[in-house]
Amino acid sequence: MTEKLLGYKGKALHFLKEVEAEVGDTIRVSKGKGTYEGVLIPRSEFSDGNHVVIKLKNGYNIGILVTQETKIERVGAGQKPTFSTSPLPKQQEELPEVTILSTGGTIASRVDYRTGGVRPALNANDLYSIVPELSEIATIKAEILYTVFSENITPKHWIKLAKEIAKNIKEGVAGIVVAHGTDTIGYTAAALSFALQNIPVPIVLVGSQRSADRPSSDAATNLIGAVTVASKAPFAEVVVAMHRTTSDKAIALHRGTKVRKCHTSRRDAFKSINTLPLAILEDGELRMLTQDYQRRNPKREVIVKPSFNEKVALVKFHPGLNRGVIDWYLDQGYEGIVLEGTGLGHVSSQCFATLRRAIAENCLVAMTSQCIWGRVNMNVYDTGRDLIKIGVIPLGDMLSETALVKIMWVLAQTKSVDEAKKLLAKNVTHEVSDRTVYQDYER
Amino acid sequence: MTEKLLGYKGKALHFLKEVEAEVGDTIRVSKGKGTYEGVLIPRSEFSDGNHVVIKLKNGYNIGILVTQETKIERVGAGQKPTFSTSPLPKQQEELPEVTILSTGGTIASRVDYRTGGVRPALNANDLYSIVPELSEIATIKAEILYTVFSENITPKHWIKLAKEIAKNIKEGVAGIVVAHGTDTIGYTAAALSFALQNIPVPIVLVGSQRSADRPSSDAATNLIGAVTVASKAPFAEVVVAMHRTTSDKAIALHRGTKVRKCHTSRRDAFKSINTLPLAILEDGELRMLTQDYQRRNPKREVIVKPSFNEKVALVKFHPGLNRGVIDWYLDQGYEGIVLEGTGLGHVSSQCFATLRRAIAENCLVAMTSQCIWGRVNMNVYDTGRDLIKIGVIPLGDMLSETALVKIMWVLAQTKSVDEAKKLLAKNVTHEVSDRTVYQDYER
Numbered sequence: 001m002t003e004k005l006l007g008y009k010g011k012a013l014h015f016l017k018e019v020e021a022e023v024g025d026t027i028r029v030s031k032g033k034g035t036y037e038g039v040l041i042p043r044s045e046f047s048d049g050n051h052v053v054i055k056l057k058n059g060y061n062i063g064i065l066v067t068q069e070t071k072i073e074r075v076g077a078g079q080k081p082t083f084s085t086s087p088l089p090k091q092q093e094e095l096p097e098v099t100i101l102s103t104g105g106t107i108a109s110r111v112d113y114r115t116g117g118v119r120p121a122l123n124a125n126d127l128y129s130i131v132p133e134l135s136e137i138a139t140i141k142a143e144i145l146y147t148v149f150s151e152n153i154t155p156k157h158w159i160k161l162a163k164e165i166a167k168n169i170k171e172g173v174a175g176i177v178v179a180h181g182t183d184t185i186g187y188t189a190a191a192l193s194f195a196l197q198n199i200p201v202p203i204v205l206v207g208s209q210r211s212a213d214r215p216s217s218d219a220a221t222n223l224i225g226a227v228t229v230a231s232k233a234p235f236a237e238v239v240v241a242m243h244r245t246t247s248d249k250a251i252a253l254h255r256g257t258k259v260r261k262c263h264t265s266r267r268d269a270f271k272s273i274n275t276l277p278l279a280i281l282e283d284g285e286l287r288m289l290t291q292d293y294q295r296r297n298p299k300r301e302v303i304v305k306p307s308f309n310e311k312v313a314l315v316k317f318h319p320g321l322n323r324g325v326i327d328w329y330l331d332q333g334y335e336g337i338v339l340e341g342t343g344l345g346h347v348s349s350q351c352f353a354t355l356r357r358a359i360a361e362n363c364l365v366a367m368t369s370q371c372i373w374g375r376v377n378m379n380v381y382d383t384g385r386d387l388i389k390i391g392v393i394p395l396g397d398m399l400s401e402t403a404l405v406k407i408m409w410v411l412a413q414t415k416s417v418d419e420a421k422k423l424l425a426k427n428v429t430h431e432v433s434d435r436t437v438y439q440d441y442e443r
Numbered sequence: 444m445t446e447k448l449l450g451y452k453g454k455a456l457h458f459l460k461e462v463e464a465e466v467g468d469t470i471r472v473s474k475g476k477g478t479y480e481g482v483l484i485p486r487s488e489f490s491d492g493n494h495v496v497i498k499l500k501n502g503y504n505i506g507i508l509v510t511q512e513t514k515i516e517r518v519g520a521g522q523k524p525t526f527s528t529s530p531l532p533k534q535q536e537e538l539p540e541v542t543i544l545s546t547g548g549t550i551a552s553r554v555d556y557r558t559g560g561v562r563p564a565l566n567a568n569d570l571y572s573i574v575p576e577l578s579e580i581a582t583i584k585a586e587i588l589y590t591v592f593s594e595n596i597t598p599k600h601w602i603k604l605a606k607e608i609a610k611n612i613k614e615g616v617a618g619i620v621v622a623h624g625t626d627t628i629g630y631t632a633a634a635l636s637f638a639l640q641n642i643p644v645p646i647v648l649v650g651s652q653r654s655a656d657r658p659s660s661d662a663a664t665n666l667i668g669a670v671t672v673a674s675k676a677p678f679a680e681v682v683v684a685m686h687r688t689t690s691d692k693a694i695a696l697h698r699g700t701k702v703r704k705c706h707t708s709r710r711d712a713f714k715s716i717n718t719l720p721l722a723i724l725e726d727g728e729l730r731m732l733t734q735d736y737q738r739r740n741p742k743r744e745v746i747v748k749p750s751f752n753e754k755v756a757l758v759k760f761h762p763g764l765n766r767g768v769i770d771w772y773l774d775q776g777y778e779g780i781v782l783e784g785t786g787l788g789h790v791s792s793q794c795f796a797t798l799r800r801a802i803a804e805n806c807l808v809a810m811t812s813q814c815i816w817g818r819v820n821m822n823v824y825d826t827g828r829d830l831i832k833i834g835v836i837p838l839g840d841m842l843s844e845t846a847l848v849k850i851m852w853v854l855a856q857t858k859s860v861d862e863a864k865k866l867l868a869k870n871v872t873h874e875v876s877d878r879t880v881y882q883d884y885e886r
Contacts, residue, residue, distance in 0.1 A: 149826050151789040155763050183785035187762050264787050264817030313768070316759040316783065318847055319630045320598050325756070328771045340759065342626035344707050346594040372815070374707030383592050404761055 006042035010049015011066050016040070019074045026075040027054060029064050036064060037075065096174035096231040098138040101164060103157070103188075104148040105181025107208035107219045131220045138174070138231040150181025150188070150207075155308035155408060158191035162306035165196060165203060169302050175202045175230025179223075182207035182261055182269065185240055189256030190405040191308065193238040193429040200300035203238045204230045205256070209267050218243050218267040225251030225281050233286055236296045238429075239278055243267040250282040257402045257431035260372070273372060274397045275433045307412035312336035314404045316370060317347045323354040330357060336364040336407040339392070340400040345369055345376030346383045352390060359391035362417045364407055366393040366424065368400035393424060396432040406431060449485035453492015454509050459483070464517045470497060472507050473514040479507060480518065539617035539674040541581040544607060546600070546631075547591045548624025550651040550662045574663045581617070581674040593624025593631070593650075598751035598851060601634035605749035608639060608646060612745050618645045618673025622666075625650035625704055625712065628683055632699030633848040634751065636681040636872040643743035646681045647673045648699070652710050661686050661710040668694030668724050676729055679739045681872075682721055686710040693725040700845045700874035703815070716815060717840040718876045752854035755779035757847045759813060760790045766797040773800060779807040779850040782835070783843040788812055788819030789826045795833060802834035805860045807850055809836040809867065811843035836867060839875040849874060 004022040005013055021027050021040055028037045029052060038054030051063040052072065064070070134140055145164055146157060165176050180188055189205045196203065206226035208219035226241040229251075238256035245268050254272045263269035272278075276289045311334045315326060329337060337358060341347050345367040347355075358365050367387065369376050375397035378384030388394070395403050410423045447465040448456055464470050464483055471480045472495060481497035494506040495515065507513070577583055588607055589600060608619050623631055632648045639646065649669035651662035669684040672694075681699035688711050697715045706712035715721075719732045754777045758769060772780060780801060784790045788810040790798075801808050810830065812819050818840035821827030831837070838846050853866045 149789070149824065151760075151785050151826055152791050152793070153762055154791075158762075181786075183789055184762055261786065261814050262816055264812050264814045264819060266817065269814065269817075308763075310763050312763070313765065314759060314761045316757060317594075318757045318844065319596055319601075319627055320751075320753050320755070320847075320851070322756065322772075322775070324775065325768060325771065328768065329765075332765070332767065342594050343624075343704065346592070346626055348595050348597075350595070369707050371704050371707045371712065373705055374709065374712075376707060381592060383594055401761065404763075408763065 008043055008049070008052075012049050012052050015066050015070065015072050016052065019072050021072065021074045022077075025077055027052075028073045028075050029054065030071040030073075031064060031067065031069055095137065095139045097172070098140055098175050098177060098227050098230045099168040099173050100140055100142045100177045100179060100227070101161065101168075102142065102144045102179040103146045103150070103153065103161065103181070105150050105179065105183075105185075105207050106211050107179045107181075107206060107223065131223050133220075133224050134227055137224065137227050140227070141168075141173070148181075150184040153181070153184050153188060155191070155310050158188060158195065158308060159306045161188070162192055162195040162304065165192065166302055166304045166306075169196075169199065169201060172298070173201065174298075175204065175233070177223075177226045177230045178203065178205045180205050180207050182209060182242075186256075186259050186261055186270075186399075187401055187405055189238055189240045189254075189259060190399075190402045190431070191409070193256035193431070194406060194409040195304065195306040195308075196238065197303040197305065197429070198300055199236050199238070199294070199302050200298050201236050201296055202230050202233045203256075204241050204253070205239070206241045209243075209265060209269055216267070218248070221248045222251060228284070229253060229279075229281060229286065233279065234288070234296055235278065235293045236300065237278060237294055240270060241281075242270040244277075244280060244282075250280050252277040253279040253281065255430050257406075257429055258399065258433070260399055260401065273399055274375070275430075305409070305413060308405075308408040309335060309411035310408065312338070312404060312408045312411060314338045314340060314400060316340040316400075317342060317351075319348075321348065321351070323348075323351045326351065326354045326358065330354075330361055330363060334363060335411050337366070338395075338400055338403045338407060339365065339367050340370045341367050341376070342370060344374075344380055344384060345378045345387070345394055346381065347387070349383065349386070352386065355387070355390050355392060364393070364411065364417065364420055364424065365391065366395050366403055366407060368395050368398055368403045370400070372399070393421065395424075398431050402431050451486055451492070451495075455492055455495050458509050458513065458515050459495065462515050462517045464515065465520075468520055469518040470495075471516045471518050472497065473516075474507060474510070474512055538580065538582045540615070541583055541618050541620060541670050541673045542611040542616050543583055543585045543620045543622060543670070544604065544611075545585065545587045545622040546589045546593070546596065546604065546624070548593050548622065548626075548628075548650055549654050550622045550624075550649060550666065574666050576663075576667050577670055580667065580670050583670070584611075584616070591624075593627040596624070596627050596631060598634070598753050601631060601638065601751060602749045604631070605635055605638040605747065608635065609745055609747040609749075612639075612642065612644060615741070616644065617741075618647065618676070620666075620669045620673045621646065621648045623648050623650050625652060625685075629699075629702050629704055629713075629842075630844055630848055632681055632683045632697075632702060633842075633845045633874070634852070636699035636874070637849060637852040638747065638749040638751075639681065640746040640748065640872070641743055642679050642681070642737070642745050643741050644679050644739055645673050645676045646699075647684050647696070648682070649684045652686075652708060652712055659710070661691070664691045665694060671727070672696060672722075672724060672729065676722065677731070677739055678721065678736045679743065680721060680737055683713060684724075685713040687720075687723060687725075693723050695720040696722040696724065698873050700849075700872055701842065701876070703842055703844065716842055717818070718873075748852070748856060750855035751848075751851040752778060753851065755781070755847060755851045755854060757781045757783060757843060759783040759843075760785060760794075762791075764791065764794070766794045769794065769797045769801065773797075773804055773806060777806060778854050780809070781838075781843055781846045781850060782808065782810050783813045784810050784819070785813060787817075787823055787827060788821045788830070788837055789824065790830070792826065792829070795829065798830070798833050798835060807836070807854065807860065807863055807867065808834065809838050809846055809850060811838050811841055811846045813843070815842070836864065838867075841874050845874050 038056040053063045204226040210217045239253040244250035244252040481499040647669040653660045682696040687693035687695040
């Protein structure tokens with residue numbers, strides 16, 4: 001390996017040396033019917049020896065398999081790539097310690113040059129090679145806990161993650177960052193909010209909507225924001241750190257129980273619902289949007305309650321819903337059902353008989369709204385009053401996703417239905433707002 | 444009955460006459476421990492003779508049962524109430540004809556003064572007494588089709604409604620207004636968009652978030668807007684007419700397949716998702732926001748396809764989802780399933796086996812996103828590609844609610860799975876946007 005051809009080995013290195021190409025040069029690679037021109041970029045020490053990787057003019061990187069047919073030309077000394085090609089930066093001893101736990105997802109993945117697909121694979125070295133700035137903010141301990149797409153995360157993963165975070169907190173770190181796929185990061189953030197109480201330092205979940213290889217990636221900005229917050233924010237809460245807008249200007253810190261992915265692909269996909277974000281990080285300055293938060297206090301002892309009852313379902317109501325599906329859940333011994341009702345918290349009166357059965361069988365049935373914004377109010381219309389009489393519990397402005405997680409958690413804390421109802425009625429970790437504040441609802 | 448005490452009769456009339464109170468006067472009513480002061484307001488010809496109704500200072504109306512203990516004082520000549528106390532306005536012959544079909548909901552209800560609850564009950568006379576302006580816009584034919592809360596509306600209601608609209612269209616009206624509860628107005632609007640094609644005139648669904656008796660009611664503004672659009676809009680499409688903002692300034696006309704109730708209680712609860720509204724009505728002026736729409740043309744012949752297959756389910760994915768619920772639907776002979784997946788269109792790989800079974804059994808399985816905004820793209824990640832290989836159909840930026848309705852409709856048009864897939868892939872009535880435009884997503 002040579003500094004000028006960092007990370008290249010085997011056949012690829014041989015081909016590049018032959019034309020005296022260096023990292024940063026513009027090269028042209030011809031193979032079969034395809035010709036690609038771009039800036040030669042360095043590879044990590046784990047790369048194979050069979051691919052040459054170039055950054056195309058459109059900003060995307062592609063990897064080209066080198067074969068006997070491949071022809072490489074050095075077109076000229078191009079612009080140097082913008083990322084660091086130097087060895088891993090030295091950790092500075094006096095910086096706060098932050099643990100990064102990786103669970104998978106786009107932020108912890110790179111494009112697989114052979115298939116063009118995005119694959120989860122990121123170790124601590126990869127992290128630094130993508131975001132060298134991290135070493136100036138904190139002393140990082142990186143750990144791969146899982147390598148799973150977040151749609152495959154289950155309550156069992158939440159449990160292991162909560163325990164691992166607690167362990168790291170007890171070791172005295174200044175904060176925790178959890179790299180997580182964005183698809184279900186909101187559910188996991190809610191789970192950690194309930195499972196880890198009285199926390200002394202921030203727990204910051206972070207994801208990215210575009211992988212680190214893409215020019216539009218939000219991975220680096222989000223990760224820098226997350227590590228900054230974990231290392232020095234004044235609060236000790238569970239938050240999700242994601243782009244505030246489509247620009248790289250600001251990172252929003254959303255409370256774990258109030259955040260929702262509201263867009264499939266935009267970098268500002270995450271919104272605090274019915275409330276403002278807890279804080280905004282902009283130009284390195286952290287601005288708290290409320291004074292009602294738990295302060296950072298390293299002496300506080302974390303309370304760990306990492307258990308979830310998986311016999312809880314989320315049922316979205318719709319015209320024509322077959323109430324038999326609720327009966328099926330009851331037949332399976334489900335102990336909790338979150339109804340995602342319409343408007344102020346309604347379902348069809350055709351469901352009433354089955355809901356009566358659920359209550360009679362000590363199943364906890366709670367109501368949220370598929371409107372997402374606003375809060376259920378079951379005192380306005382007959383349907384709501386009927387549902388309350390049946391025993392359905394209105395959940396205020398709680399998100400249906402958070403309600404699912406909370407009831408899973410509540411039903412793992414106690415076997416008594418009365419105790420469970422009390423715990424459900426208690427605002428444990430900001431999951432219900434007393435007053436509704438709109439972040440993004442109004443035009 | 445006297446003009447000065449319009450609508451009062453029986454005991455209530457007797458008590459008011461005794462103190463020489465007139466409609467518009469400020470009166471004080473004492474009864475037991477309660478004393479209420481406010482402006483005496485008129486009652487409809489259908490009112491009972493036992494209640495006195497006053498508008499309190501806070502703007503709310505209350506009805507007080509008159510008994511032997513009741514004491515009424517006339518405090519003074521108050522401000523006249525703002526609504527008309529004149530007899531029903533005369534219909535003007537030369538105005539366009541509009542049919543208002545009432546299905547129930549808040550816009551077609553009044554507060555029941557005895558219980559304080561909102562009850563559905565509105566006939567054509569009530570309509571005029573609440574919104575006398577209507578008679579200046581169109582010649583109205585009002586018809587009560589149902590009196591149901593919209594959470595109780597089922598596909599069977601859609602069928603009857605579609606047929607009734609078609610009948611009225613064939614009779615040559617200038618437009619149709621459908622008064623509907625807001626909870627499921629979006630589902631019904633989608634249903635009518637598929638069931639009634641090639642329509643010659645506008646079909647305008649309208650609801651209200653606050654009942655007509657409340658000072659903050661949006662009923663009158665929305666209804667005036669809906670009738671205006673039905674009578675003279677240049678387009679012939681199915682739209683939902685609701686407040687554009689929280690002020691009474693503008694009414695948005697949302698396309699029936701792209702609209703969603705996004706707030707439990709705000710007057711601007713309805714949003715066009717991934718697209719702009721079709722038009723805005725502001726200060727009596729209708730402004731089209733696109734030129735890509737079907738023009739009004741009274742000669743066009745409506746195509747009526749009012750059938751829906753109820754064996755279609757909407758399943759919202761969540762961590763810990765029991766895939767057995769999908770098996771249960773298949774066991775019941777369901778022919779279509781809409782998955783409301785995460786992010787770009789994902790569900791856990793634990794569901795794959797059941798989805799394979801669904802496809803093998805000729806069940807149509809389609810993917811939407813619980814993010815709501817954006818569009819599914821199942822080519823980015825392994826999970827998406829796997830789901831496509833299994834046979835799950837990505838639905839672009841179609842709302843999950845619209846997808847449910849469309850598949851119910853598609854599976855009632857053909858018994859062939861291949862034909863159904865072709866129809867599902869076709870953009871029938873703007874349910875998929877080629878290009879995403881954001882109305883309310885950005886800050």
